[in-house]
Amino acid sequence: MPDIDKAAGAITTEVVESFRDTDDPRLRELLGGLVQHLHRYIREYRPTLEEWERAVEFLTAVGQKCDDTRQEFILLSDVLGVSMMVETVNEQGGGTESTVLGPFHVVESPARNSGDSIDLMGGGTPCVVSVRVASADGSPLAGASVDVWQCTEEGFYDVQQPDVQPLGNGRGLFRTDGEGRLWFRTVVPSHYPIPTDGPVGALLEATKRHPYRPAHIHFIVEAEKHRPLTTHIFVANSQYIDSDAVFAVKESLVVDFPTVDDQETAGQYRVTSPFRMAEFDIVVEPETEEAAR
C-alpha cells in the first residue's frame, strides 16, 4: 500500500527531525537511530493495536517489578541478548573477554583482603579462587580493584534471600597485590534460574525457554589507565553451559574448578581438604589515547 508507506516515511522523518535542537549530539544520534529502527520494525511486522497495547502493558509490568534489589529491565535486556550485544560491540579484543553485568550487582560489595572468605554461610565444599590481573603486555597490575559477586551452592544471591543470607554474602571488593594477584575463599556457585516470578519469567514461559544460567562468578576489574572490564568466569561442565538463558557464555571464560585433595595445600589456603580450586588470569586493555581524553 504505497499511501501507507508514504505516510509512514513522513512520520519517521518528522520524529527524527523533532530532535534537531538537542544539545547533546550523542543523545540526538542515539534517539534518531532508535526511532528509525523502531519505526522500521513496526512497518515490517505491522503490530495490531492490541499487540501494541500488550507491549505497553508488558513494559509497564517490567518497570513496576523493579525495586532496590530487583532489576527486571536488565533481566529483559539479558534474555533478549541485548546486554550481550552491547558487551560485544564494546569489546576491544586482546584482553579477557567481557560478558553481561546481570541484574544482581545492586548492592556494594564489602571491601575484603586477599585470602578472606566471601562465604559467610559455611557452605559444603570449600573453594579457592586465585586471580592474577595483568595488562595486555603481560605485566602484572598492582592495586587493581576487583569486584566479585556470586550465588551460593543453592543458587541464590544474598539479595534474593534477605532472611537467610547476610547482605554481602558471596561478595567482595578486593585489591591486587604487587604481583597483580589476589585470592579468596568461597564455595562453588551453582547453576540457577533467573527470577521467574515477574513479566520476564512469563515471557520465558510463553516462549518455552528455560530460565537457567550455568554456574559462574562475576568480576568487575578496574586498573589505573586501563579500560574497566565486566565479566564472569564460568564453571567448566556446569549444567546449562550450552544454553545460558542470557547468552553470556564465551568459551574463553570457562574455567576448570578441579578438586584438590592435599592437606598441605589446603592448609596454605586455610580450607579443609578436599577442596575445589580455580586459577586464572584476567587481562585488561590499556586505555587508548582517545578513550583517555
Next chain:
Amino acid sequence: MPDIDKAAGAITTEVVESFRDTDDPRLRELLGGLVQHLHRYIREYRPTLEEWERAVEFLTAVGQKCDDTRQEFILLSDVLGVSMMVETVNEQGGGTESTVLGPFHVVESPARNSGDSIDLMGGGTPCVVSVRVASADGSPLAGASVDVWQCTEEGFYDVQQPDVQPLGNGRGLFRTDGEGRLWFRTVVPSHYPIPTDGPVGALLEATKRHPYRPAHIHFIVEAEKHRPLTTHIFVANSQYIDSDAVFAVKESLVVDFPTVDDQETAGQYRVTSPFRMAEFDIVVEPETEEAAR
C-alpha cells in the same frame, strides 16, 4: 572489526533461535523481529555500557511512573512517533483516518444519551458537537457505540484533576440513532501539554521539544460488522496544530468549530448563544471476510 561482526551475528542467531518452540507463531514472529531490529540498532550505534545503563534507568523510571490514571509508556510511545506509526500501518484506507489512543483513556466513559452534556463543570463558552456515523458506502450506522473524551477549556482531563473535576467530566459513551447521528454539549477543548513531571518530560526537555498537543476531542467508534476506529477531531487553527508533540495530526481530521450567534439554533441545542458548533461525519470500514473470521 570482523571478529565483533561475527560474534554479534552469532548472538542474534542464537537469540532468535531460542524462540523456536514458542506455541504462538505470531509471538514468535514479533519477538524474533524485535530482537533482529534491536540488535541491528546496537551494532550500528554501538551504545557504551554507560549509555545502556542510562537506558535501563530511563525505562525503569517510565514503568514506575505508571499508575491507575497515568500511562507513561504510552506517552513514551507517543513522543517517539511509535503510536502514530502503529496506527498508520493498521490504516485500511477509505474510512475516516485513525490517530493515536493517547494516555488518558484510562477510565470508562459514563453512558450518556444523545443531547447530554459531557461538561459537568459549567465551562465558559458552550459547544455543540454533532456526529454522523456511516459505513464506507455512505449508509448510516444505527446503534454504533461512540466513546468520547476530551480535556477542559483549561487543558486538563478529569483524571489529572481529581480534586477539581468529577470523574467522567469530558467523557461520554453514546449510541447513534436510526440515522447514525448523535450530538452532545461540551466546551471547546484547549491545546495542552502532555504531562512533563515524569521521565518523558525529562526527555522532551533534554531534546528541547515542547510538550504541547493542539486542541482535540478523542473518539472510539465501534459499529457491528465494521472495524473499530480510534481517532480525534482537531480544532481548526488551534495552537500547535503544526507541531503536535505526539505527531498525531492528519489534515482530514481538522474540523472547524465556528461561532454560532443565533437564539433559535441555540434553543434547539439547549445552549446559550453565542456558542461554538462542530459537525462532521465519521466513516468506518466494513470488516473484510478475512478479519471477520
